Amino acid sequence: MLVLKRTSVRRAAVAALVLTMPLTAPLFSGLLMAPGVLPGFLGAAPAFAQDAPPAADAKTPDAAIPDTKAPAAKTTPDAAAAPEANTAAKADSKPILEIKALYVRQDREQPLPLSLLDLPAADNGIAGANLAIADNNTTGKFLNQSFKLDVIESNDVDDIIKQAKQQIASGANYIVADMAPDALLKFADALAAEPAIIANVGSPDDTLREENCRANVIHISPTRTMLADALGQYLSWKQWRNWFLVSGTRPEDKALADAFRRAAKRFGSKIGDEREFAYDSGSRRSDGGFEQVQQQIPPFMQNAKDHDIVVVADEGQLFADYMPYRTWIPRPVAGSAGLTASSWHPALELWGATQFQNRFRRLNNRMMSTLDYDSWLAVRVIGEAASRKQTSDYKVLSAFIHSPEFEVAAFKGVKTTLRAWNGQLRQPLIVSGAKLLVSISPQPGFLHQFTELDTLGIDRPETKCKAYAK
Amino acid sequence: MLFLKSALSAAAAGAAMALMSAPAMAYTAYITNEKDNTLSVIDTEKLEVIKTVKIGQRPRGVVLSKDGKWVIVCTSDDNIIQVYDAKTLEFVKLLPSGPDPELQILHPDGKILYVANEDDNLVTVIDIEQGKVISDVPVGVEPEGMGISPDGKVLVNTSETTNMAHFIDTTTYKTFDNILVDSRPRVAIFNAEGTQLWVSSEIGGTVTVINPADRKQIAKINFEIQGIAKEAIQPVGVRITKDGKKAFVALGPANRVAIIDVATFKVEKYVLVGQRVWQLYLTPDDKLLFTTNGASNDVTVVDVAAEKAIKSIKTGRYPWGVVISKD
Numbered sequence: 001m002l003v004l005k006r007t008s009v010r011r012a013a014v015a016a017l018v019l020t021m022p023l024t025a026p027l028f029s030g031l032l033m034a035p036g037v038l039p040g041f042l043g044a045a046p047a048f049a050q051d052a053p054p055a056a057d058a059k060t061p062d063a064a065i066p067d068t069k070a071p072a073a074k075t076t077p078d079a080a081a082a083p084e085a086n087t088a089a090k091a092d093s094k095p096i097l098e099i100k101a102l103y104v105r106q107d108r109e110q111p112l113p114l115s116l117l118d119l120p121a122a123d124n125g126i127a128g129a130n131l132a133i134a135d136n137n138t139t140g141k142f143l144n145q146s147f148k149l150d151v152i153e154s155n156d157v158d159d160i161i162k163q164a165k166q167q168i169a170s171g172a173n174y175i176v177a178d179m180a181p182d183a184l185l186k187f188a189d190a191l192a193a194e195p196a197i198i199a200n201v202g203s204p205d206d207t208l209r210e211e212n213c214r215a216n217v218i219h220i221s222p223t224r225t226m227l228a229d230a231l232g233q234y235l236s237w238k239q240w241r242n243w244f245l246v247s248g249t250r251p252e253d254k255a256l257a258d259a260f261r262r263a264a265k266r267f268g269s270k271i272g273d274e275r276e277f278a279y280d281s282g283s284r285r286s287d288g289g290f291e292q293v294q295q296q297i298p299p300f301m302q303n304a305k306d307h308d309i310v311v312v313a314d315e316g317q318l319f320a321d322y323m324p325y326r327t328w329i330p331r332p333v334a335g336s337a338g339l340t341a342s343s344w345h346p347a348l349e350l351w352g353a354t355q356f357q358n359r360f361r362r363l364n365n366r367m368m369s370t371l372d373y374d375s376w377l378a379v380r381v382i383g384e385a386a387s388r389k390q391t392s393d394y395k396v397l398s399a400f401i402h403s404p405e406f407e408v409a410a411f412k413g414v415k416t417t418l419r420a421w422n423g424q425l426r427q428p429l430i431v432s433g434a435k436l437l438v439s440i441s442p443q444p445g446f447l448h449q450f451t452e453l454d455t456l457g458i459d460r461p462e463t464k465c466k467a468y469a470k
Numbered sequence: 471m472l473f474l475k476s477a478l479s480a481a482a483a484g485a486a487m488a489l490m491s492a493p494a495m496a497y498t499a500y501i502t503n504e505k506d507n508t509l510s511v512i513d514t515e516k517l518e519v520i521k522t523v524k525i526g527q528r529p530r531g532v533v534l535s536k537d538g539k540w541v542i543v544c545t546s547d548d549n550i551i552q553v554y555d556a557k558t559l560e561f562v563k564l565l566p567s568g569p570d571p572e573l574q575i576l577h578p579d580g581k582i583l584y585v586a587n588e589d590d591n592l593v594t595v596i597d598i599e600q601g602k603v604i605s606d607v608p609v610g611v612e613p614e615g616m617g618i619s620p621d622g623k624v625l626v627n628t629s630e631t632t633n634m635a636h637f638i639d640t641t642t643y644k645t646f647d648n649i650l651v652d653s654r655p656r657v658a659i660f661n662a663e664g665t666q667l668w669v670s671s672e673i674g675g676t677v678t679v680i681n682p683a684d685r686k687q688i689a690k691i692n693f694e695i696q697g698i699a700k701e702a703i704q705p706v707g708v709r710i711t712k713d714g715k716k717a718f719v720a721l722g723p724a725n726r727v728a729i730i731d732v733a734t735f736k737v738e739k740y741v742l743v744g745q746r747v748w749q750l751y752l753t754p755d756d757k758l759l760f761t762t763n764g765a766s767n768d769v770t771v772v773d774v775a776a777e778k779a780i781k782s783i784k785t786g787r788y789p790w791g792v793v794i795s796k797d
Contacts, residue, residue: 138591138611139632142648352630352654355570355589355612387633387650409631409653409673413723414701452699 094144099136099392100172101147101382103129103375104164104187106179106202107155113317117434120369125178125201126151127364128372129379134363136383145386149379157183161190168194173394174382176220176375178202181212188214195394197401199378201371204315205255206458209422213465218401218423220378222343224259224315226457230341230429230441231334232263233455235309237443241269244307244331246323248314249278257313260335267446273305277312279319297326304328311335338433341441344373345432350440353411377410377425384408413440419454422465426453497753498556498795499760500541501769502529503786509543510785511559512760514753514794517771517781523559526552531573532791535598536580541793542598544571544585551585551596556795566603568594573657573791575616575625577640584625586613593627593636595643605643609636617658617667624682626667628655635669635678637685647685651678656706657749661714661732670705670719677705677719679735689735691719698724707750709759716774718759720747727761727770729777739777743770751792762789 103126112119121127129149136147150172152163157179164175168191175191175198177184185208188198192214200208200219204227209219222230235241243264247257257274264271277300301310301323310327312335314320320337332338346367349357360368360376368376385397385406400406402423407415416427431439446455454460496515503510507529511521526545529552533542540562541554551565551574568587571594575584582604583596593613595605610632617626618640625638628651635658637647652674659668666688667680677691693703704722710732711717717730726740727747744763751760752774759772768782769789 135611135631139629139634142610142632142634142636142645143650352588352612356631358589384633407653407674409633414704415653415673415675451701453701 097143097145097386097390097392098171099145099147099174099382099386100167100170101129101133101149101174101176101379102164102167102172103149103151104160104175104177104179105151105153106157106160106177106183107153108180109155111316111318114319114321115317118317120371121364121366123364124369125176125371125375127360127366128368128374128376129176131360131363131372132376132379132383135359135376135380136386139383139387143387143390145390145392147379147383147386157186161187164191164196165194168196171392173197173392173397175199176201176378177217178371178375181205181208184208184217185212185214188217192216195398197398199381201374201378205252206259209424210458210464213422213467215467218381218418218425220381220425221374222427222429223424223457224256225262226424226429227341228256228259228263229266229456230431231311231339232260232267232269233441233443233446234339234341234431234439235311235334236267236269237439237445240308240332242306242308243269243271243311244301244304244309245271245274246277246301246310246312246314247274248316248319249276250316252315253313256315256336260311260313271311272307275300275304277314277319293322294326297322298328301326301328307331309334310338312337339431339438340433341429341431342370343427343429344368344370345430345437347432347436348411348430350437351411351413356411377408377416380408380410414453419460420468421460421463422468424457426451426456428453429456495753495755495797497797499751499769500532500534500556500793500795501760501762501785501789502532502543502791503788504528504530504764504790505788506786507545508786509541509554509559510789512769512783512785514758514760514771517783519783519785521559522786523554525554525561526550530790531571531586532793533574533576533583534793534795536576536578538796542574542576542583543791544574546570546572546588551583563601565596565598565601566594567596568592568606573614573616575618577618578620578622582640584616584618584627586616586627588612588614588630591629593625593638607636607638607643607645609638609645610634610648615656615658615669617660619660619682620662620664626658626660626669626682628658628669630654630656630672633671633674635667635680637682649680649685652676652690657708659708659710661710662712663714666710666732668708668710668717670708672704672706672722675700675703675705677708677730691730691735691737693719693721693724693728693737693740695721695724695726695740698726706748707761709750709752711752711756711774713756718750718752718772720750720761722746722748723765725763727759727772741772741777741779743772743779744768744782749790749792751794753794754796760792760794762792764788764790 133147133149154160179202181203198217204224206223247253310333312320314336324333324338407417410416412428428440442452442455448455499512501510510519513520527547529543531544541556543552549569551567553562567585570589571585572588573586585594593607610629612630614630615628627636635649636645651669652671654673656672657670667682669678679689703724705719707720709718719728728737729739743761745765747761747763749762761770768784770779770782773780
């Protein structure tokens with residue numbers, strides 16, 4: 001076995017970003033006149049240029065990546081000289097409606113993923129939420145709505161609860177939570193009597209949507225069973241139906257392996273062989289390392305029953321990436337490495353996503369992660385609800401978000417909606433390699449009496465969620 | 471319930487369609503092929519491609535100049551607008567735009583071009599002769615659809631993520647009203663009289679008809695096709711006949727064009743065309759409708775009177791925009 005020790009590294013703390021974005025006409029047109037602003041940045045998120053504190057992670061427009069092609073002529077005198085030109089005339093008379101959201105991040109001790117490419121940015125998730133605030137505010141300026149995001153970050157759940165209650169008291173009714181499952185449950189229960197909706201972006205755990213579901217929690221991130229089904233449908237479509245399942249020893253890995261077993265059974269594949277990869281996660285890197293990996297991975301996979309594909313369940317990405325190109329027999333790898341299923345891919349350009357990716361990159365000077373996307377979508381949910389209902393009233397917005405009429409476009413080609421029985425967002429999922437999308441699931445041919453999106457994950461007849469039934 | 475069935479695409483793209491006689495004048499249709507970076511030129515009488523020319527990168531929205539001499543194309547990946555001679559198809563000049571221009575529309579006087587720049591929340595106003603940007607109008611997130619009133623006084627832009635139709639005064643370049651519509655509005659078009667504005671919502675799956683005078687909703691059109699999942703019905707292109715009687719709505723991955731009786735706003739018929747149908751254009755005599763079918767690399771020609779698809783014509787890869795000459 002690999003013996004390199006590695007110490008758990010705590011995620012670097014980020015200074016809490018407090019973004020106030022009163023998007024008014026002078027501010028917006030003021031930006032048009034601001035010298036040194038890259039034309040390509042115009043309109044993406046005006047408030048960053050003037051209002052946001054220069055936090056380490058909020059890139060100034062000047063840091064926008066240079067490959068954004070500049071148009072020929074942009075800051076024309078006409079546009080700059082007409083400050084009121086560009087706002088909604090009829091909105092001017094109404095007072096500005098402020099809608100507050102809260103981003104809660106529980107700092108967790110967790111080992112880092114193997115690849116340098118997968119190291120999370122310090123503002124992973126929060127950057128996506130901020131983009132949604134900017135998007136909501138671009139729309140909000142036509143409706144006299146202003147969106148604001150505060151961030152709470154702590155490793156102490158009690159502390160998070162205390163701070164969140166204060167924020168709710170000051171009108172933040174919508175909370176995006178990146179937390180571990182047990183912490184999320186404690187948090188949700190502590191806020192059960194409060195006027196707040198919690199949107200889970202931190203955990204794919206199915207039990208949070210099933211036996212442990214809570215009426216005040218909606219789930220933006222896909223579940224393990226949704227992800228496993230998305231991959232399982234594609235492997236079935238590809239006729240790679242004979243799997244060799246390798247799973248890690250951590251509880252998340254076992255839950256993911258269960259989801260793969262369930263997917264295999266549902267979509268007509270079989271798991272011919274299974275192995276557990278007991279691996280002591282040492283340091284993420286060391287000088288060298290490949291010599292031992294190259295020696296150790298092939299024999300681990302020796303003498304497995306013949307298979308079409310190796311499916312790896314390693315949620316923390318602590319060893320799965322050692323598998324491709326090192327299998328005993330030449331077979332592709334899927335699951336937690338190789339071909340993976342996810343709610344987002346940094347190279348997705350379908351359905352107008354290019355502009356969305358560009359906006360994110362201009363603001364953050366990096367690619368959009370899955371957690372960024374999930375967080376963006378979580379904050380777009382409140383933006384969409386507020387623009388449709390034209391109110392910040394918690395009761396109205398909460399009822400609308402939970403109603404069958406609620407839908408939000410999320411660069412997925414179809415509307416995304418919430419499952420009425422457990423508050424899980426249903427959406428198409430991306431099956432991809434490292435660089436490009438391979439397919440989108442659900443796959444053609446997997447039919448459903450209500451919506452094909454419900455072929456992914458636990459469906460209404462199987463649900464164990466009781467809290468939503470009330 | 472879950473059923474497993476062999477994969478099979480719903481619509482037979484360019485399924486063998488009986489070639490019926492189409493007594494129409496010979497116009498010229500110009501099709502932009504988004505993936506191939508080409509323009510396919512189709513003779514509308516022969517119903518065949520007579521020429522294919524290389525143009526800029528990722529060509530999408532296409533219009534003709536008022537005098538019909540120029541083909542004006544948004545070449546999105548070049549972040550510019552290209553002008554070609556409509557007869558010789560030789561390159562004429564470039565027009566400036568913002569980044570990632572997608573759709574454009576001409577002022578009825580033929581002098582001004584309005585362009586939706588999807589990447590920077592602006593509508594750019596361009597003087598065609600001078601080749602200069604006159605103004606920018608800030609709009610919502612991801613501007614796309616562009617419609618202009620027949621008198622040229624009102625420009626409407628739709629923003630895909632903001633979900634609005636922005637009403638812009640073409641003399642002041644100011645938005646004077648912003649109307650929420652269903653998710654991801656793609657196309658806005660006035661009827662010939664200027665009494666109705668039709669806005670298609672791709673993800674919302676509806677078309678909203680708005681009275682431009684008071685910006686109140688006149689009707690909302692829903693679509694339902696047996697055997698097609700609701701999510702696959704994604705309205706994009708809209709065209710209305712000059713007499714204002716019939717409207718056509720392209721339904722994207724539902725692979726159909728809906729024919730709507732404008733008097734009642736009821737769908738009369740769904741015509742099966744190619745795959746992922748997006749943009750539409752009518753011949754000037756309103757006899758034929760051309761549809762661009764992105765995923766099946768062809769355009770389908772629909773006989774307007776018969777309400778039937780008469781032919782699918784192979785184009786380049788991912789045909790996107792379409793415009794037809796006046797003569």
